[in-house]
Amino acid sequence: MARYTGPRAKISRRFGVSLFGPSKAFERRNFPPGQHGVRAGRKKKSEYSVALGEKQKLRFQYGVLEKQFRGYYEEAARRRGVTGVILLQLLELRLDNVVYRAGFGNTRQAARQIVNHGHILVNGRTVDIASFQVKPGDVIKVGGKPSSQQLVIRMTDLTQASPGVDWLDTNKDKLEATVSRVPDRADIDPLVNEQLIVELYSR
Template sequence: MARYTGPTTKISRRFGVALFGSSKALERRNFPPGQHGLRAGRKKKSDYSVALGEKQKLRFQYGVLEKQFRGYYEEAARRRGVTGEILLQLLELRLDNVCYRLGFGNSRQAARQLVNHGHVLVNGKRVDIASYSVKPGDKIKVGAKPSSQQLALRMIDLTQSAPLVDWLTLDKEGLEGTVSRIPDRADIDPLVNEQLIVELYSR
């Protein structure tokens, strides 16, 4: 499936949050890109515009295209519980995101590439689909090939200062992680108001 491959700093500056991990662009220029960027924040946004912006932020944060994102929303709406929280859980349990949370990638894009290139095993079987949904009890491990091990170790070194989330456990020496449970909203700490996204799709 196609994915966004354009400039990431522009997207982060457009929404005013570090959607792709690095906040350097926002530190230098904390206003939207373009020749009218400095004046863009003065215009009052409609409720629809705000809700649309929240959806776009979440899409870009997890690297999901529109059709796939709608699929996640529809699945969340079908399940019992709070739709917005379930939507966040579905996105958080993507294999590429879990690899990112484990430190196997210093960004979600890097973790996705690790998965797509066949470096990751789930319960002992190679999985090269970034959107694969993991479940509690699943074991995610880096393959035994030297190239896979070297790549993962380099990423672990880059991400060692980042704290591990509570719903995952990690064996750094074995380059293996386990999904302990489904994350709560407090574990995810999203950059968006997911309720606005639910209201947007409910119109």
């Protein structure tokens, strides 16, 4: 399964926001990387550069490579409704993201690994594809193996203070979550302006 394996703190520094979860390296050096990093933010960016940056931020936030991201955009453009919002919903309903939102992983990267290693059941069946699209009514549950249970229990201890989301009914005691509805734009609260991404692809 293709995934980004490069430096994470450097990417977060480039965009000025922590895209991969809490990072001490980003907190210590929250300015762009490079020799002129401290002064790099003073240069005025073109509209294209800003839109491209928004797309890259969203890609890195959800751990999606370029070809897959374009596929999400094309699917969103085919559907009826606001393309930008549908794009966010498609990304938010990825199985790895749902596992993260349920608190079974402390980062999206950790949640992806939990899914890929076969620790997650969807409607009683093991699903090890991080990009699997869940839908309302789906029940996401941690597998019954002791290794799966112990791993996710450790993760839930790390995510106790994290707020839940309204579109997921999560029971951390049972290590189970049910998708109650498709998330609204207000539920997602991304780090980007998705309309700029739509305009970028529409050129």
